[in-house]
Amino acid sequence: MPAAREFARRALADWGVGEARTQDALLCVSELVTNAVRHGVPPGRGFRLRLLRAGEALVRIEVHDSGPGHPRVADPAEDGDERGRGLLLVEAVADKWGVGERDPGKIVWCEVGLSRWLS
Template sequence: MNSEMATLDVEFEQQISSTRRGARLARLLAEQQIQEWGVPYGCEFADAVTTVVAELAANAVLRGRVPGRDFSLRMVLGDVLRIEVSDAKGERRPARQPDLLPHVAGGGYGLVLVEELADEWGVTDRNPGKTVWAELTWPGSRPTPPSPNMGQNPARLS
């Protein structure tokens, strides 16, 4: 057995209404959660995380919405920060278009931002729907999240 302690992953997950207000809430929750995990407010990494969450949540609300169904935001801090946004519409899958900026009036640049900010991103199937995920590597040493015994409960944010 390796003498080094294994790095434990910490997780945040929240169901959010599939509305524009819900997309904004996802960004705010992500911003608050990474601060609780020790990521300084306003640093380049924090800005990248909130931008990726905002873009993925906006896509879930605008293109993945099924009436009466929520979307979910899940973030797992391990060796990388993995962001997952799941919606109920599996047939609307975002396309990868490296090196091409979409020329869509009023939007269409969200996944270009995700492509630029994330180390990796993709789409996986789920039942029902899909999960769009992105992974970002913390540029320095990994922030140390608070101990789970300190009363940190992501459900309190609902």
């Protein structure tokens, strides 16, 4: 996961993204990559991290994996386990997030708006 964060940090710096939104995007990268490694990558497979810049408006973060299932936001009332809260964090700091189809697997993505956060 450190390599994924460093890749994202460099891309965001190259794009001139301000520090506040860089931190939000890096948190999203960490959580989505962690979820992919823990739940979406079958043995012998990897994942793909993609960052896309959409003009001055936003950065889209995508994590592609080949595992089954559909991630969901954990309900804090369900149990006292401190794990499984990654998508809650993504939901809190990203402007949008969702899951797309991939064969095999899925793409978990989020978008972080930039317009007021550019350096």
